[in-house]
Amino acid sequence: MRNANLVLILFLFLCSPVFAQSVSTKSQLGIDPDAMDTSADPCTDFFTYSCGSWIKNNPIPPDETAWGISHKLQDDNKQILRRILEAAAAPDPARDATMQKIGDYYAACMDERAIEAAGAAPLKSALERIAMLHSKRDLAGVMAETSALFADTGLGQSALFLFSSEQDAIDSSQIIAVADQGGLGLPDRDFYLNTDTKSVELRKAYLAHVQQMFELLGENREVAAREAQTVMRIETALAKGSLTLVQRRDPRTIYHKMTRQQLQALAPSFHWNEYLAKVGLPREGSLDVSAPEFFKTLNAELEKEDLQNWKTYLRWRLVNINAPNLSSAFVDADFDFYGKTLGGAEKIEPRWKRCVESADQDLGEALGRAYVEKNFTPEAKQQVLKIVTQIEAAMQRDIESLSWMTPATKAKAQEKLHAVANKIGYPDKWRDYSALTVDRNDHLGNVLRARAFEFHRQLGKIGKPLDRGEWDMTPPTVNAYYSSQMNDINFPAGILQPPLFNPGADDASNYGDTGGTIGHELTHGFDDEGRQFDSQGNLRDWWTAADAKEFEQRASCVSDQYSQYVIIDDVKINGKLTLGEDVADLGGLMLAYMAWQGEIKGKEPQTIGGFSPEQRFFIAFGQGWCTSRRDEEMRLRATVDPHSPPNFRVNGVVSNMPEFQRAFQCKSGAAMVRQNRCRVW
Numbered sequence: 001m002r003n004a005n006l007v008l009i010l011f012l013f014l015c016s017p018v019f020a021q022s023v024s025t026k027s028q029l030g031i032d033p034d035a036m037d038t039s040a041d042p043c044t045d046f047f048t049y050s051c052g053s054w055i056k057n058n059p060i061p062p063d064e065t066a067w068g069i070s071h072k073l074q075d076d077n078k079q080i081l082r083r084i085l086e087a088a089a090a091p092d093p094a095r096d097a098t099m100q101k102i103g104d105y106y107a108a109c110m111d112e113r114a115i116e117a118a119g120a121a122p123l124k125s126a127l128e129r130i131a132m133l134h135s136k137r138d139l140a141g142v143m144a145e146t147s148a149l150f151a152d153t154g155l156g157q158s159a160l161f162l163f164s165s166e167q168d169a170i171d172s173s174q175i176i177a178v179a180d181q182g183g184l185g186l187p188d189r190d191f192y193l194n195t196d197t198k199s200v201e202l203r204k205a206y207l208a209h210v211q212q213m214f215e216l217l218g219e220n221r222e223v224a225a226r227e228a229q230t231v232m233r234i235e236t237a238l239a240k241g242s243l244t245l246v247q248r249r250d251p252r253t254i255y256h257k258m259t260r261q262q263l264q265a266l267a268p269s270f271h272w273n274e275y276l277a278k279v280g281l282p283r284e285g286s287l288d289v290s291a292p293e294f295f296k297t298l299n300a301e302l303e304k305e306d307l308q309n310w311k312t313y314l315r316w317r318l319v320n321i322n323a324p325n326l327s328s329a330f331v332d333a334d335f336d337f338y339g340k341t342l343g344g345a346e347k348i349e350p351r352w353k354r355c356v357e358s359a360d361q362d363l364g365e366a367l368g369r370a371y372v373e374k375n376f377t378p379e380a381k382q383q384v385l386k387i388v389t390q391i392e393a394a395m396q397r398d399i400e401s402l403s404w405m406t407p408a409t410k411a412k413a414q415e416k417l418h419a420v421a422n423k424i425g426y427p428d429k430w431r432d433y434s435a436l437t438v439d440r441n442d443h444l445g446n447v448l449r450a451r452a453f454e455f456h457r458q459l460g461k462i463g464k465p466l467d468r469g470e471w472d473m474t475p476p477t478v479n480a481y482y483s484s485q486m487n488d489i490n491f492p493a494g495i496l497q498p499p500l501f502n503p504g505a506d507d508a509s510n511y512g513d514t515g516g517t518i519g520h521e522l523t524h525g526f527d528d529e530g531r532q533f534d535s536q537g538n539l540r541d542w543w544t545a546a547d548a549k550e551f552e553q554r555a556s557c558v559s560d561q562y563s564q565y566v567i568i569d570d571v572k573i574n575g576k577l578t579l580g581e582d583v584a585d586l587g588g589l590m591l592a593y594m595a596w597q598g599e600i601k602g603k604e605p606q607t608i609g610g611f612s613p614e615q616r617f618f619i620a621f622g623q624g625w626c627t628s629r630r631d632e633e634m635r636l637r638a639t640v641d642p643h644s645p646p647n648f649r650v651n652g653v654v655s656n657m658p659e660f661q662r663a664f665q666c667k668s669g670a671a672m673v674r675q676n677r678c679r680v681w
């Protein structure tokens with residue numbers, strides 16, 4: 001799965017503080033008074049007011065890099081999945097084919113003794129294949145034959161480059177092949193190129209890690225150290241040729257449709273025809289070469305580095321991508337760098353959790369089907385759909401009322417809004433895994449076969465009619481997304497659960513939390529990136545020049561606002577990276593508020609637990625984001641995460657809303673009352 005076009009989410013006082021009264025249960029109330037820090041002034045720091053006690057009372061577990069209400073929900077979902085998988089793993093002859101598949105997958109993953117005994121042996125044949133490379137000319141063939149070993153499509157890991165399929169940006173009804181930058185072991189190109197002390201230290205640790213992995217493969221220290229240097233040199237060169245994450249936010253920058261001949265001319269040292277034929281694309285057909293400069297760089301490196309160095313690089317990519325599924329020496333070393341050094345976790349997750357995550361990634365819709373049967377009722381689905389419909393109606397009114405947009409652009413915006421498809425809970429049609437073989441005694445084999453299945457499933461879409469029912473997230477996921485090319489909003493059942501969504505709670509909290517999430521995803525269709533796609537998901541400018549300028553002016557208010565926020569030490573938010581998410585956060589809550597106001601019109605406002613409906617709306621929104629992160633995680637995300645940190649996702653939004661100021665009677669001049677309020681939608 002390629003994420004370029006998916007945008008994800010992922011969260012009375014003045015005179016006297018409000019103290020929670022126990023007049024109703026938490027689930028009716030929809031907010032958690034015990035999570036709040038009522039000694040904090042909501043007008044000074046609303047995040048702390050909403051979440052202060054929760055954060056104090058819920059320290060980050062040693063095996064996590066961040067912990068929040070949504071993480072806890074994800075953890076609860078994992079416990080549910082564990083019970084499903086354990087029941088399915090019992091070798092009961094009455095199991096149906098789907099249960100057998102997920103059960104055997106889990107059993108193999110949990111069989112530590114067998115995995116331990118195998119060591120690195122499961123990689124033996126691939127290592128031999130690399131060792132037998134006779135010339136650089138053969139690289140393309142080997143890459144194609146071993147694509148499953150190198151392509152972790154779920155995590156976007158690869159060797160040399162990424163290869164998959166996507167909707168054609170200009171004609172979203174067509175699926176074409178895509179070749180994109182990739183091949184790195186660090187999370188982003190910036191990690192190779194930044195010159196600050198922390199980045200330099202991190203590269204040292206990475207080098208030591210690469211060396212250690214070569215030693216685990218049997219190399220002596222000196223050779224392993226030299227090989228690590230080779231890897232670092234090649235990856236740094238590829239990083240230099242890669243686009244930045246900010247550049248990649250512009251859909252036109254990452255779209256370059258080419259014929260195969262043009263690609264061959266761009267990077268002549270790689271035998272594309274052989275590669276394409278061997279991955280199953282023997283016929284003619286154009287493809288999107290997302291980052292042409294990257295392929296030029298790759299080509300220059302292919303010419304520059306000798307064959308031996310490419311063998312070294314491929315051995316590293318092989319062991320790096322597959323380490324989590326090998327014996328404990330590999331797993332521990334991998335965690336030491338990626339979990340501990342990079343993320344700040346103290347210890348690795350228990351095996352069952354890793355196996356649940358693995359099953360969710362590889363057989364997500366088989367497992368997810370069992371999950372939704374027990375955890376998402378048709379009534380809950382209807383209730384969410386009603387909120388979605390109300391929020392879409394609010395956006396229609398919002399567009400009509402905009403003072404800065406001309407009727408011509410408004411008409412196009414309405415057309416796009418009405419074309420948005422609402423996907424709630426789970427897919428209508430479940431993925432068929434019957435072509436995927438699962439062996440109860442072969443964990444790595446299962447993972448590799450699942451990757452090959454996914455790799456070929458993606459390529460199999462090329463030239464076929466677009467499946468509009470497809471989902472890019474599994475049902476138990478605590479997240480949501482908008483796809484600009486599908487023009488759809490997607491809410492997995494996993495996020496539509498208490499405490500984020502309470503079917504029995506009052507509207508204020510459900511609109512503040514789930515409504516805010518729905519509004520967020522809907523606004524993505526109209527953020528700086530999404531607005532470039534039309535109602536059919538095609539990259540086509542439907543804005544008048546004057547309206548586009550008005551939009552940009554309003555968006556720059558948001559990026560200026562967030563660019564001021566300090567994440568940790570001297571690291572600030574990169575407001576250009578987070579712009580789309582920040583615009584969606586603000587628009588999302590505005591729409592949720594409008595929709596909710598429409599819903600409660602004429603109803604008597606009820607104070608529950610000492611909180612007015614407006615206060616409950618905002619507290620529910622704030623509490624959806626109750627989260628703390630380790631320092632390492634904050635630094636990592638500052639570079640790679642297009643979302644602002646949770647505290648700013650809350651404070652940044654409410655400080656732009658006069659509705660918030662009214663709800664908490666904040667004085668002008670308070671921190672949560674911005675002088676120059678931003679408003680886009």
Ligand SMILES: [Zn+2]
Nearest residue numbers: 007008009581
């Ligand atoms: Zn988002």
